[in-house]
Amino acid sequence: MATPPKTYHVKSFGCQMNVYDGERMGELMARQGMSVADDAASADLVVLNTCHIREKATEKVYSEIGRLRRDDGTRPMIAVAGCVAQAEGAEIARRAKVDVVVGPQAYHNLPDLVSKAAKGGLALDTDMPAASKFGALPSRRRVGPSAFLTVQEGCDKFCTYCVVPYTRGAEVSRPFDAIVDEAKALVDAGAKEITLLGQNVNAWEEDGRGLDALIRALDRIEGLARIRYTTSHPNDMTQGLIDAHAQVETLMPYLHLPVQSGSDRILKAMNRSHSRDSYLRILDRVRAARPDIALSGDFIVGFPGETDQDFEDTLSLVADVGYAHAFSFKYSPRPGTPAADMDDAVEAHVADERLQRLQAAIGEGQAAFNAHSVGRRCEILLERKGRRPGQLIGKSPWLQSVHLVTDAAIGDIVTVEIESAGPNSLAGVERVRTAA
Numbered sequence: 309m310a311t312p313p314k315t316y317h318v319k320s321f322g323c324q325m326n327v328y329d330g331e332r333m334g335e336l337m338a339r340q341g342m343s344v345a346d347d348a349a350s351a352d353l354v355v356l357n358t359c360h361i362r363e364k365a366t367e368k369v370y371s372e373i374g375r376l377r378r379d380d381g382t383r384p385m386i387a388v389a390g391c392v393a394q395a396e397g398a399e400i401a402r403r404a405k406v407d408v409v410v411g412p413q414a415y416h417n418l419p420d421l422v423s424k425a426a427k428g429g430l431a432l433d434t435d436m437p438a439a440s441k442f443g444a445l446p447s448r449r450r451v452g453p454s455a456f457l458t459v460q461e462g463c464d465k466f467c468t469y470c471v472v473p474y475t476r477g478a479e480v481s482r483p484f485d486a487i488v489d490e491a492k493a494l495v496d497a498g499a500k501e502i503t504l505l506g507q508n509v510n511a512w513e514e515d516g517r518g519l520d521a522l523i524r525a526l527d528r529i530e531g532l533a534r535i536r537y538t539t540s541h542p543n544d545m546t547q548g549l550i551d552a553h554a555q556v557e558t559l560m561p562y563l564h565l566p567v568q569s570g571s572d573r574i575l576k577a578m579n580r581s582h583s584r585d586s587y588l589r590i591l592d593r594v595r596a597a598r599p600d601i602a603l604s605g606d607f608i609v610g611f612p613g614e615t616d617q618d619f620e621d622t623l624s625l626v627a628d629v630g631y632a633h634a635f636s637f638k639y640s641p642r643p644g645t646p647a648a649d650m651d652d653a654v655e656a657h658v659a660d661e662r663l664q665r666l667q668a669a670i671g672e673g674q675a676a677f678n679a680h681s682v683g684r685r686c687e688i689l690l691e692r693k694g695r696r697p698g699q700l701i702g703k704s705p706w707l708q709s710v711h712l713v714t715d716a717a718i719g720d721i722v723t724v725e726i727e728s729a730g731p732n733s734l735a736g737v738e739r740v741r742t743a744a
């Protein structure tokens with residue numbers, strides 16, 4: 309590998325925080341004078357920004373590396389970033405030919421690592437330095453109408469199944485002022501909506517101020533029409549944040565609040581530190597503050613020791629809550645986590661069947677929520693082109709995708725009446741245009 313790369317391609321897997329990190333890595337490379345390649349096949353440097361959350365996600369990195377080999381036997385320079393880089397480190401280079409391994413807290417050093425690798429050998433940095441990487445990143449320049457902004461990283465909760473506390477480190481909140489500055493830069497760069505991100509975003513705090521104080525500050529930024537946040541932990545759902553849902557107009561009526569299981573026995577084994585009932589009581593308070601809120605969650609089926617009754621408890625919780633949307637996963641044992649050593653593994657075919665039943669129940673709830681939207685008049689933030697001529701796709705306040713034919717532009721907010729609903733999206737017709 310003699311010549312330094314001139315073009316790059318970043319491919320992100322996993323959560324939205326990886327998407328954010330991937331954008332920032334791209335900006336770092338652009339600052340070095342590199343240009344973005346159309347695809348991985350034509351890039352001099354490919355950054356695989358990886359996810360370690362489940363076994364399948366982790367294995368993906370190795371199949372992706374294999375696919376980067378070209379017919380003539382050459383390959384691009386390969387940098388493995390993200391949570392697999394943090395978890396497996398130099399081990400990755402033993403399994404596959406890669407040039408750079410860089411962890412999620414060290415990627416501000418990516419340009420240096422790439423230069424080092426261009427001279428030959430593996431360049432590795434999986435440090436978790438006390439000084440944050442954010443100060444070393446270039447300012448935001450060009451973004452779409454809906455942008456991500458990481459405000460909190462890491463996790464101290466140590467759910468027994470989860471790798472995040474190990475791959476992302478301890479909970480750290482970015483400084484208030486730095487976040488407000490980045491939010492303003494994002495708005496100047498074209499953002500109308502900002503989604504605040506964190507592995508436990510509602511654990512954000514500074515000098516006793518919580519996420520609600522940050523949201524109230526961002527609400528005052530001119531040109532910022534919508535604020536969202538994800539992912540939250542039930543134990544950090546303060547009354548202040550719940551009140552913000554009643555009081556802050558730009559805070560969208562949507563809450564992603566993972567619960568994982570409806571069974572107290574399993575929640576205890578997962579070390580979730582909340583019960584089924586305490587979770588439901590939180591949702592009661594959220595709904596009291598914002599009756600139209602769309603609720604979302606995450607579920608794991610097939611956790612060690614999960615009985616039929618435990619699973620029925622999860623199904624009944626789904627029915628009780630009436631989620632607008634939810635993610636569900638089959639438990640995947642992760643090396644180094646306490647649950648990986650637990651007995652009473654659930655047989656694969658039982659877990660598969662539970663996942664299917666749960667997904668069907670969640671799908672029904674989502675279809676019902678969407679059907680309930682028909683006839684509603686709401687504002688849609690237009691985000692991208694649709695397949696048909698003149699068609700654009702945007703998001704409702706409740707994070708539903710809405711298709712409509714309009715002569716408005718991407719980035720505009722239009723008032724729409726919802727005319728029909730499918731399981732995954734809605735169709736609307738424009739009523740009165742509001743100024744963007």
Ligand code: SAH
Nearest residue numbers: 469470507539566606607608637638639640
């Ligand atoms: N911090 C967030 C979630 C981060 S991981 C929270 O606590 O809610 C995203 C989701 O992946 C989790 O909510 C969980 O549902 C799922 N997940 C995490 N570890 C998993 C594992 N070992 N097997 C299957 N699903 C897992």
Ligand code: SF4
Nearest residue numbers: 463465466467470472
């Ligand atoms: Fe993982 Fe639990 Fe932390 Fe979420 S709260 S990131 S599931 S350890």
Ligand code: F3S
Nearest residue numbers: 322323359360361391
């Ligand atoms: Fe995956 Fe790391 Fe996000 S493990 S889900 S990329 S925090």
